[in-house]
Amino acid sequence: MSKMDIKGKVVVITGASSGIGLALAESFAAAGAKLVLAARNLAKLQEIAANLKLKYASEVIAVGVDVSKELQCQNLMDQTVKNFGQIDVLINNAGISMRAIFEEVDLKVLSEVMDINFWGTVFCTKHALPALLKSKGVIVGVSSIAGYKGLPGRTGYSASKFAMQGFLESVRVENLYKGLSVLIACPGFTASNIRSVARSKDGLPQGESPMDEKNIMQPEQVAQAILRAVEQRKRTLVLTTQGKFTVWLAKHFPALADRLIFNHFASEPDSPLKK
Numbered sequence: 001m002s003k004m005d006i007k008g009k010v011v012v013i014t015g016a017s018s019g020i021g022l023a024l025a026e027s028f029a030a031a032g033a034k035l036v037l038a039a040r041n042l043a044k045l046q047e048i049a050a051n052l053k054l055k056y057a058s059e060v061i062a063v064g065v066d067v068s069k070e071l072q073c074q075n076l077m078d079q080t081v082k083n084f085g086q087i088d089v090l091i092n093n094a095g096i097s098m099r100a101i102f103e104e105v106d107l108k109v110l111s112e113v114m115d116i117n118f119w120g121t122v123f124c125t126k127h128a129l130p131a132l133l134k135s136k137g138v139i140v141g142v143s144s145i146a147g148y149k150g151l152p153g154r155t156g157y158s159a160s161k162f163a164m165q166g167f168l169e170s171v172r173v174e175n176l177y178k179g180l181s182v183l184i185a186c187p188g189f190t191a192s193n194i195r196s197v198a199r200s201k202d203g204l205p206q207g208e209s210p211m212d213e214k215n216i217m218q219p220e221q222v223a224q225a226i227l228r229a230v231e232q233r234k235r236t237l238v239l240t241t242q243g244k245f246t247v248w249l250a251k252h253f254p255a256l257a258d259r260l261i262f263n264h265f266a267s268e269p270d271s272p273l274k275k
Contacts, residue, residue, distance in 0.1 A: 015094030067120030136179030188243030
């Protein structure tokens with residue numbers, strides 16, 4: 001399949017108001033794409049859209065969307081086609097995390113995480129698919145190493161990313177001969193607000209991140225890697241040495257991976273894990 005030239009392509013990005021989503025908006029705008037930015041915070045999106053128009057002379061619209069609501073996802077795709085006539089790339093980036101052991105967590109936390117991370121991807125993909133098949137476009141799922149290996153204290157998050165990856169792999173195979181590309185991108189630990197707003201056991205944001213955000217991958221690096229992978233119509237993208245090693249170790253030495261991963265997460269400040 002031939003490479004995709006991003007210039008002039010219509011790109012929908014969910015979760016575009018911060019973190020990786022914001023960096024993706026910047027990267028794709030710089031590459032000449034027409035953008036549809038989606039998130040719950042419409043005022044923030046409109047500010048971002050105005051900045052991108054000024055900086056890159058980009059064509060950008062902002063649509064307020066809660067991806068856990070199907071009708072809002074349908075409206076997002078309808079607005080995209082109404083404004084630009086097509087959809088070339090859908091980036092399912094909206095997501096939320098959690099940090100609590102399953103024994104203690106309120107199940108509403110897992111439900112919320114699944115609604116946003118998994119069902120948000122399903123809803124957006126379902127309503128974008130006719131346009132994407134027409135354009136022979138690209139679907140991107142911004143997943144995680146947690147989609148390859150279940151992480152302790154992140155039962156709902158890992159479940160949502162495993163589900164997302166299985167869903168997108170099925171969509172890929174169903175449309176194998178229709179010109180559609182599906183990219184599953186797994187950034188590894190990335191500096192963003194996803195950890196500070198991650199749900200604790202009672203569903204409240206955990207607050208301060210347990211990680212040193214300065215010493216992990218920056219969202220701009222992730223966005224550039226995803227942009228290149230979309231251009232090349234790649235199937236998978238696993239980022240960071242730690243991320244690649246974790247996937248490899250979990251496949252070849254699963255028991256050792258369990259122990260090392262437990263120890264890593266147990267060493268975090270205020271970790272809910274105890275030996």
